[in-house]
Amino acid sequence: DQQVKQNSPSLSVQEGRISILNCDYTNSMFDYFLWYKKYPAEGPTFLISISSIKDKNEDGRFTVFLNKSAKHLSLHIVPSQPGDSAVYFCAASAFIQGAQKLVFGQGTRLTINP
Amino acid sequence: AAGVIQSPRHLIKEKRETATLKCYPIPRHDTVYWYQQGPGQDPQFLISFYEKMQSDKGSIPDRFSAQQFSDYHSELNMSSLELGDSALYFCASSLAAGRETQYFGPGTRLLVL
Incomplete structure (x- = not known):
């Protein structure tokens, strides 16, 4: 049972354009959402997060949007740069019985073409 | 800024052998989580510790154990x-x-070979 889903395994975008990565979740107990970026042979690097009380959070070129009613979030990167090429994981968090549970999506491989 | 340190970075073992992986959290962080990521998969939660006590358990096999020490x-x-x-x-x-x-x-x- 995949509670966090990233339905696009890969995405290819032209340099300078907008990259939009999508994520859906099923468990309404999730109240904190994160995006991580991962290069091969490295650990996931935290990018940006959003609390369920917000619908948008922006940090430089990265913006995360949350639609609670649709249980959907998206990461926008604009403008996209070649260094953004990596695997992006969406993660959802819930604090249950004294512990934070973090559930990852399957990841989307983003390729930025020059 | 200091990051999480893990050692070793690479490990090769034979079947039925044992292995110990170490993790040094970011200074002042008191909670540690372990994840396993298979080829082409997302990270799967194994176990976590808060203030040296196990706080949560995921899909960790009985053959595995973990602990958090006084220096976290x-x-x-x-x-x-x-x-x-x-x-x-x-x-x-x-x-x-x-x-x-x-x-x-x-x-x-x-x-594991």
């Missing part, structure tokens, strides 16, 4: 290794086990 570093002990244990093992740390961002280490790549 953690060790994942893996015994009777199987071929299927070959994976990337990530440690993450956070400041208290609440709605806090988990920061990941570079991972240990374990290969």
